[in-house]
Amino acid sequence: MTQGQELVIEHLAAGYGKVQVLWDVSLHARPGEFVAVIGANGAGKTTTLRAVSGVVKPTGGHIRLGGQDITRAAPSQIVGLGLGHVPEGRELFPLMTVRENLELGAAMRAEARATQAQTLDHVYTLFPRLRERQGQLAGTLSGGEQQMVAVGRALMGRPSVLVVDEPSLGLSPLMTQTVFEALKAVNAEGVTVLLVEQNVGLSLKLADRAYVxxxxQVVNEGTGAALLADPRVREAYLAL
Structure with missing residues (x-):
C-alpha cells in the first residue's frame, strides 16, 4: 500500500440544499495515523466524509490532502490524489462478481491500474474469504462479506488516505472484528485512516486520536485512550 498522507479539515461548513449540517468542523489526521470520529446519529459524521471525498460540496472552510487544497475538487480528482472512501451502506454493484467490484476500485488511478494484480492479491490476503468468493455475485454475499468487498474495493485504488464510514453497521461481532483487524493492518502498513463509527468502544481502542x-461541530478531542476514559464520553456513548 501507498504511504499515508496528511488530511486536514479546517472550519468546514456543509449541508444539503438549504439544510446546513456542518457548522465549523476542524480536524486532522497526520500521515499514518488512525483517527476516529464518534458522535450520535445526525451529528454530521457521514457528511464530513462526503465533503472530504467531494460528494458533498463545502459551503465554507478548507480541506487539504497531502498539502493540496481539495475543497472544490471533483471526486475523480480527489481519488486520483490518493483518497479511498468506504461509504456507509457499502454501495456495491450486486449483479457484478466480487472480483469485478474489486477491480472497479483500480479504474480511476493509473498507478492502481498498473499494479492491479499485486493489489488484488494483497486484498485477498487481508480477506481470504473474498478469494474463495471472487466469482460470486456481490448481491448474494452476506453483509459481512459485502463489507469486506467495500473495503477491498477502496484499497484497490492504492489510497494514501482511507476514509471509512460505519463499517460495522449490521455486522455480527465476529465480522466486525474481522473488518476492524483489516483496517488496523492497513494502517500499520502506513495508510492514514479516518474512521466514522458508532461502535465507540472499539473505535477508541484502535484509534491513535479521536474527535467527538x-x-x-467538534466538541471534544484527544487520544483514543483519553476519550475512552473520559466520564462524559463514557456516559454519553458507552452507557457507563
Whole structure:
C-alpha cells in the first residue's frame, strides 16, 4: 500500500440544499495515523466524509490532502490524489462478481491500474474469504462479506488516505472484528485512516486520536485512550 498522507479539515461548513449540517468542523489526521470520529446519529459524521471525498460540496472552510487544497475538487480528482472512501451502506454493484467490484476500485488511478494484480492479491490476503468468493455475485454475499468487498474495493485504488464510514453497521461481532483487524493492518502498513463509527468502544481502542462530533461541530478531542476514559464520553456513548 501507498504511504499515508496528511488530511486536514479546517472550519468546514456543509449541508444539503438549504439544510446546513456542518457548522465549523476542524480536524486532522497526520500521515499514518488512525483517527476516529464518534458522535450520535445526525451529528454530521457521514457528511464530513462526503465533503472530504467531494460528494458533498463545502459551503465554507478548507480541506487539504497531502498539502493540496481539495475543497472544490471533483471526486475523480480527489481519488486520483490518493483518497479511498468506504461509504456507509457499502454501495456495491450486486449483479457484478466480487472480483469485478474489486477491480472497479483500480479504474480511476493509473498507478492502481498498473499494479492491479499485486493489489488484488494483497486484498485477498487481508480477506481470504473474498478469494474463495471472487466469482460470486456481490448481491448474494452476506453483509459481512459485502463489507469486506467495500473495503477491498477502496484499497484497490492504492489510497494514501482511507476514509471509512460505519463499517460495522449490521455486522455480527465476529465480522466486525474481522473488518476492524483489516483496517488496523492497513494502517500499520502506513495508510492514514479516518474512521466514522458508532461502535465507540472499539473505535477508541484502535484509534491513535479521536474527535467527538455533536450538531455539526467538534466538541471534544484527544487520544483514543483519553476519550475512552473520559466520564462524559463514557456516559454519553458507552452507557457507563
Amino acid at each position: 462530533l455533536e450538531n455539526g
